[in-house]
Amino acid sequence: MDFELSMESTAVTACVLVIGNEILSGRTQDTNLNHIALTLGTWGIQVREARVIPDLEDVIVPAINAAREAFDYVFTTGGIGPTHDDITADCVAKAFGVPLVVNPEIAALIRRRPASEDIMAARMRMARIPEGGGLVDNLTGGPPGFYIDNVYVLAGIPSVMQAMLLGLENKLRRGPVVKSRSVTAFLGESQIANALADIQARFTDVDLGSYPFFKKDRYGTSLVMRGMDASRLDEMLEAVKAAIVEAGETPQDVQRD
Amino acid sequence: MDFELSMESTAVTACVLVIGNEILSGRTQDTNLNHIALTLGTWGIQVREARVIPDLEDVIVPAINAAREAFDYVFTTGGIGPTHDDITADCVAKAFGVPLVVNPEIAALIRRRPASEDIMAARMRMARIPEGGGLVDNLTGGPPGFYIDNVYVLAGIPSVMQAMLLGLENKLRRGPVVKSRSVTAFLGESQIANALADIQARFTDVDLGSYPFFKKDRYGTSLVMRGMDASRLDEMLEAVKAAIVEAGETPQDVQRD
Numbered sequence: 001m002d003f004e005l006s007m008e009s010t011a012v013t014a015c016v017l018v019i020g021n022e023i024l025s026g027r028t029q030d031t032n033l034n035h036i037a038l039t040l041g042t043w044g045i046q047v048r049e050a051r052v053i054p055d056l057e058d059v060i061v062p063a064i065n066a067a068r069e070a071f072d073y074v075f076t077t078g079g080i081g082p083t084h085d086d087i088t089a090d091c092v093a094k095a096f097g098v099p100l101v102v103n104p105e106i107a108a109l110i111r112r113r114p115a116s117e118d119i120m121a122a123r124m125r126m127a128r129i130p131e132g133g134g135l136v137d138n139l140t141g142g143p144p145g146f147y148i149d150n151v152y153v154l155a156g157i158p159s160v161m162q163a164m165l166l167g168l169e170n171k172l173r174r175g176p177v178v179k180s181r182s183v184t185a186f187l188g189e190s191q192i193a194n195a196l197a198d199i200q201a202r203f204t205d206v207d208l209g210s211y212p213f214f215k216k217d218r219y220g221t222s223l224v225m226r227g228m229d230a231s232r233l234d235e236m237l238e239a240v241k242a243a244i245v246e247a248g249e250t251p252q253d254v255q256r257d
Numbered sequence: 258m259d260f261e262l263s264m265e266s267t268a269v270t271a272c273v274l275v276i277g278n279e280i281l282s283g284r285t286q287d288t289n290l291n292h293i294a295l296t297l298g299t300w301g302i303q304v305r306e307a308r309v310i311p312d313l314e315d316v317i318v319p320a321i322n323a324a325r326e327a328f329d330y331v332f333t334t335g336g337i338g339p340t341h342d343d344i345t346a347d348c349v350a351k352a353f354g355v356p357l358v359v360n361p362e363i364a365a366l367i368r369r370r371p372a373s374e375d376i377m378a379a380r381m382r383m384a385r386i387p388e389g390g391g392l393v394d395n396l397t398g399g400p401p402g403f404y405i406d407n408v409y410v411l412a413g414i415p416s417v418m419q420a421m422l423l424g425l426e427n428k429l430r431r432g433p434v435v436k437s438r439s440v441t442a443f444l445g446e447s448q449i450a451n452a453l454a455d456i457q458a459r460f461t462d463v464d465l466g467s468y469p470f471f472k473k474d475r476y477g478t479s480l481v482m483r484g485m486d487a488s489r490l491d492e493m494l495e496a497v498k499a500a501i502v503e504a505g506e507t508p509q510d511v512q513r514d
Binding site for chain 2: 021028047083084121159192200209
């Protein structure tokens, strides 16, 4: 879409890599992507792609390398605990061609909680970060995440991931925030499809999406406008509301974000 | 993991492509991946990767081509409605290098509901499928989805997507069903990390995953075993339960699927 391309010069983009067999088996419903997308969006960082991949080095390493080339930022979730199946740190190091090294700050934090030698050795897996990397604060008090270059490695547990992300609030480069307007109508999409296409053609600087839904036994559609310029968004919103009225329905649930 | 590799000869694999800006903006929480993964899993088809991508031809076309090469099946969700931003059919046709053609069966179905010329023209967008493709029944009574070769194109609305997937129940090649056992314990992962690594080393035909959680103000971990052989899974489950007891906790919430 022209809209996307016209923003490329100033947009700051991100890719999310959700790492974990349990998401792919369907055992766990991922919610991390949604939280990251919403949070980064308010910071002016646009999530442009997400991949859900298994705990396999042969898959994770190339996925990291492809994503860090293509996007300004990469955020991974999952696989940074102390067990044998936690291989994200190893994979990130391999992707960058650097060794994993014990970070003294994390090691000291881990040693603060006494444990048997066995348990301590397992915990110390979490002190290893790729050489040249830095730490991502963990506001829950547990071991931090880490970053290297533009790749940020976060926990998989939603509450811990969210705390880590919050700690990055003032540490990332920001682009313009994409604003949105939306309105819904109990109309089949085809009833306004032509009007929407005409409106989109007139507003090439705003992205107009039509998302059908099925609620209370009726089909409806949610019209979402996304762009940088608030006054253009408002103008387009009025045009879309007029198209809904023209089609014989009432615009509902107008939102401005 | 050895486990994954040892299954490669008989496994039937799938990739899910979730197409839609609204998922990437965080406006909508995707649930389609979870439903598809669980459903295909019971049919002996393993979802090995998922990608969430925007409504952009330049992204969708290569994603389809990469996925159809790498996996036995590809399932897409979203972008098959009648509006200007529904470009999935166009992209699939382009990926296969074939034209879109009006499917007479879908066209007849669409014409059954009378509408003005304008609205009918918009609806007819949904009658176009790539040349050489076939139909995916839509048990909700709406326009069907379609497939071409190993790529299955489903709706984005969860209820419609689910109905389309159900219609495929007896039409896809199946592999062995991955069985699972799981048990949880209110233990930090590090307390059993070494025992788990030992158990995984003894059971190379079963995949042992450790998934930490935070519930009722306590950290716990869910141990999940996945493999083909029920008796091996049961044997491993007993070993994991023993490791939990050894660490001073009580195994809870044992599940066998």
